[in-house]
Amino acid sequence: MKIETTRFGALEVGEDDLVTFPEGLLGFGQVKQYVLRDHGKGPFKWLQATDQPGLAFVVCDPMSFKPDYRVQITQSDMDKMQLSQLEDAVVYVILVVPSDPKQMTANLQGPLVVNPKNRSALQLVLQSEEYTTKYRVFQDAADAGASESSSETGR
Amino acid sequence: MLVLSRQKNETIMIGDDIQITIVDVRGDKVRIGIVAPRSVKVHRKEVYDAIREENIAASQVDENALSGLADLLPPGDDTDPKD
Numbered sequence: 001m002k003i004e005t006t007r008f009g010a011l012e013v014g015e016d017d018l019v020t021f022p023e024g025l026l027g028f029g030q031v032k033q034y035v036l037r038d039h040g041k042g043p044f045k046w047l048q049a050t051d052q053p054g055l056a057f058v059v060c061d062p063m064s065f066k067p068d069y070r071v072q073i074t075q076s077d078m079d080k081m082q083l084s085q086l087e088d089a090v091v092y093v094i095l096v097v098p099s100d101p102k103q104m105t106a107n108l109q110g111p112l113v114v115n116p117k118n119r120s121a122l123q124l125v126l127q128s129e130e131y132t133t134k135y136r137v138f139q140d141a142a143d144a145g146a147s148e149s150s151s152e153t154g155r
Numbered sequence: 156m157l158v159l160s161r162q163k164n165e166t167i168m169i170g171d172d173i174q175i176t177i178v179d180v181r182g183d184k185v186r187i188g189i190v191a192p193r194s195v196k197v198h199r200k201e202v203y204d205a206i207r208e209e210n211i212a213a214s215q216v217d218e219n220a221l222s223g224l225a226d227l228l229p230p231g232d233d234t235d236p237k238d
Contacts, residue, residue: 097221107210
């Protein structure tokens, strides 16, 4: 099917690319259907709404910068997605990417959990206050000792 | 806003399916028990608001925001830079 997007123009998407959020995302509760697209070969993807051309998010796998990140999910949320085991799920976090992309932050308190078998997804609100909504992907990851040598944060 | 007074162990009904019970009162902290259908989301408001605000901020991302970035994070597979 073809969808219109403001950032990428017209896109051809297959059924397998679609992700359905029965409850939408917080603040965007009316929008239920998205498509996930890779951004180059890195860890970032675009989550583009299929019938709201201007609505898209950058997401990524939180393990790529915080390998100890763990999501707690209630049985009731797992039932909503027909997820039998948390290990089957794919977790993404939404990124706020400002004009200087090295200042990007990840919302670790509101992760997206996708069931790849039925492509149903939820945005969780984590009950634990262990994680922040504004995790600084580059600075905090570097502090945790996970950085490569090439980050150019000048002093 | 409807304001009701309850004592410990008393309950409020919201509609037919939601119950709010005062489980404990200790100083200025109140422990509240909630019974609700699983379709009804229940969250502390400040957390809910913070997540919603982050979503809204994130939705304003520019399509060129990620230019040149893909090679800065350790990738899942190969290390080829973005085309």
